[in-house]
Amino acid sequence: MSLKEEVEILRQIPLFAKIDPSRIKLLAFTSERLTFQPDDIVCKQGDIGDAAYFIMAGEADVIVDTPSGPLTVATLGKNDVVGEIAILIDIPRTATIKAKTELTTLKITKDVFFRMVTEFPEMAVEMMRVLAERLVRTTDDLQKAQERIRNGS
């Protein structure tokens, strides 16, 4: 897979959708492409995250530790992003990600990401927009959930 293809995939991710293609290219070029074998652990619940992974090919399971043992809560595929929150704030990983098939990712480290954001403010603005949208959605979801609880009780 060449740089060009990686750029194409990255551009389909909402966070980068409106960013100048040459910036995306630089991000792709300075990031490492990482392939995981089936059953390899991408990141572990509870660890401090230092990178986000953009899935280029393959599938990964999202596994959460529960009192009754590990539970697979979701399966991620092409164009999904793992751990993007972790590169913004220092929180432990909320789930374990395990490669289901051979998994090809683009690993964007916190370091590279922040350098890009400080260098190109338009990326920061875009970032805020995406996060704000997400906040609106989450607030919305929360309200609905609260309503449901109230109606239920």
Added chain:
Amino acid sequence: MEHSIYKYILRYSMKQQVILTVLSVLSFPALYYYLELPKLIINQAIQANDISFPVEYIGFEFDQTAFLYLTVGLFLLMVVINQAFKYVINVYQGITGERMLRRLRYELYCRILRFPLPTFRKKSAGEIIPMITGEVEPLGGFIGEAFALPIFQGGYLVVIMSFLVIQNWVMALAAIALYPLQAYFIPKLQKKVNLLGKERVRLVRYLSDQLGESVSGVEEVHAHDGSNYMRAMFSNQLGKIYDVRYRIYLLKFVIKFLNNFIQQLGPFFFYAIGGTMVINGSLEVGTLVAAIGAHKEMAAPWKELLAYYQRREDARIKYEQVVEQFEPVGMRDEDNQLIEPEEIPRLTGELIASNLELSDDTGNRILDGLSARLKLNQRIAIIGPAGSGREALTQVLARLIDPDRGRLIVGDLNLVTVPEAIVGRRIAYVGQHGYVFNASLGDNLFYGLRHRPLHEVNYTGEAEAARLAYIRNAELSGNSTDDVDADWQDYALAGVEDQETLRDRALEVLEMVDLGDDVYRLGLRSTIDPDQEPETAELVLAARRLFFDKVEADPSLKNMIEAFDQHTYNTNASVAENLLFGTPVGDAFDLDRMAENRYVRKIIEEAGLTETFLSMGYQVATLMIELFAGLPPDHEFFQLYSFISSEDLPDYQALLGRIDADRLDTLREEDRLRLMSLPFKVIPSRHRLGVLTDDIEEKIVAARQRFAEELPAHLKSSIAFFDAEAYNPATNLQDNILFGKIAFGYAQAAEKIGTVLSQVVAEMSLRGTIIEVGLNFQVGSAGGRLSASQRQKLCIARAIIKHPDIIVLNQATSSLDLSTQVRLMKNILEEFSDRAVIWSLDHADKTLDFDCVMILKSGRVAEQGEPAKLKETSTLYKEMLAAS
């Protein structure tokens, strides 16, 4: 040591000085004739005064021309004889001086080795080093000429004088009339210069001490923004030196002025008095000319004599100033280090210390009448608060410091007076920060086994002659004649038979001090010479095969390492590496500057790849500009990721603006070079640029074969080619086993490959072999290439491997982390289960596993006993346990 330089010279070079003096005197007759002949040539041969030709001379008849040729021929002969004498005298002087300098330096160095330890608290390396290196250097020159020069030049002067007196005594007197004036004034001025010279030496010594401090304390300077203060202090010191030198110059040139002036007064008198006499007819012109010539000749020796006088004073001061620094009080006896006892007795039974007293330089009592009995089959811990004399006691017991008073006895041996040969082999000492020498790890480890050359090398032929010459010269200078290349290793002391068993023991000891893994890793990263260690190389090759089999057998590993294959393009290696297909040796091929290499360009051209490389270069340059042009020049990305540095980027921008992508073949030479240089750096699987097609890769592989086949003879040794069946001497052991590139882009590839590697090492029992290679690791100046804890562990290992009867440890592990401390203490106590351990410790809770605890207080033993008993009976011990 002799306090006067003359006594020193006479004591060690009397014979040479006599020979030099005799040679000087022997040269005088020729010198006299050399002065006499010009007069003869002018007066008789040319002007034919007082002579009638033909003249008969030793049975031959000469007419005037023949007589002239005879006399000038003689003159030439005298010149040759004179110069020959000068040559011989100079060379012999040089040799004498150098030998004496060698002796002096050696003697001073020996004295440093015998200094009592506290001396080094007052004298720094910065002061001592320039004394032995720089300050004594001019002494060598002076010693050679000490007697010969004044005799030769003085004699020369007398010869000329007597010549002048014979010619005309009035003129002779006139020529030297002013010498007494010089002889009176110059010593006076010189005395002032001498005092300033002394001051200068002192200031320079201080300066070098300050320099040493700045280097050693550079961390503090940075950490406290102290550089301005340091600069000011240094400048201040330089200013003082400048002032002194300035005053020396003023005086020196006054002396020179006086000398020259008085010298020039000579001709004044000659022309005035001699001229009058010629006019009056009482003197021949030839005589006057000869006299003026002789006076000119006189200037040189007189000047030399005066200069000699100045040098002598300089040398005298330097010698005295150096020697007084090398005579500290309490220096060890020379024999204490040199005597080799017939038998080195074992130290067993009991060590009895009685009434030990030791004061520091301020008069403070550190050990105050300490008495103790230590059983030498016990492991003894010494504890006590700061100022209790713990450290001093360990150093006294290890015989590093002499007590002011008191006795140290083991059996019938008085430890205070026994030679170092016994103490240094039967007792080991490790302080808080041991010193590691700038040599290999192994040299450092075995340092404690090298006391005497035990197995001499058998030299033959030229080597034997060279060795004999070395011994002769060393003896003539009073130096050690021991051969550093001999085998110094005292295997018996370490309890082993030979080199091989010593290595086994070394592995054991390294594991004991927790250094095995470190040395193993250093070994993996070291290179070996397969010609010298064919067995190791063979083992590595076998390991390579096993590693390859393991990787081949596991499909998940197969992608993680890409082995070097002569016929396949390695996508995890750069284009440069793929073309070279080997490791560069020396500077002929530089992986970063391949395009500049003529031979590389020739191969590319022959493979028909030039166009391809140019177009690849064009693509890469375009991409780099697209990616990086928007970044500020100092951005880290340039260094981390860009193929083009930020300084070069504008050049490439201009280049791309100037050229046409379709007409790359018409480029200027330097533009071509610029573009050509880029593709060499591309690693396909890392950079993912998509510029290398399968077709190009195939062509590069073909070019690779050609590159090796056509490599000119003079470049043959510049590359160690990758060969699956051969050991590559240019890369380290690890790369030799892996024989490939760890793939980019595979999660945890390095770790997984590392695991396979350790499996291979374990299965083939290679660890020992690799650690052995690691022992050749050069540790750098003061062990700078090792970490502080590695250095300390190495020092402990050094103390253990010589198998001492007593090991004295002065908080030797306190700089290590806690778990390592516990591990090391357990291992050491186990190793010394039937010998003596004397361990000064900072915390009482560390003493519980010892056989005996000794508590010090104010320089005396307060309590001594088994820890279990002390725990019940001693309040002091209980308090200390509670506090730790």
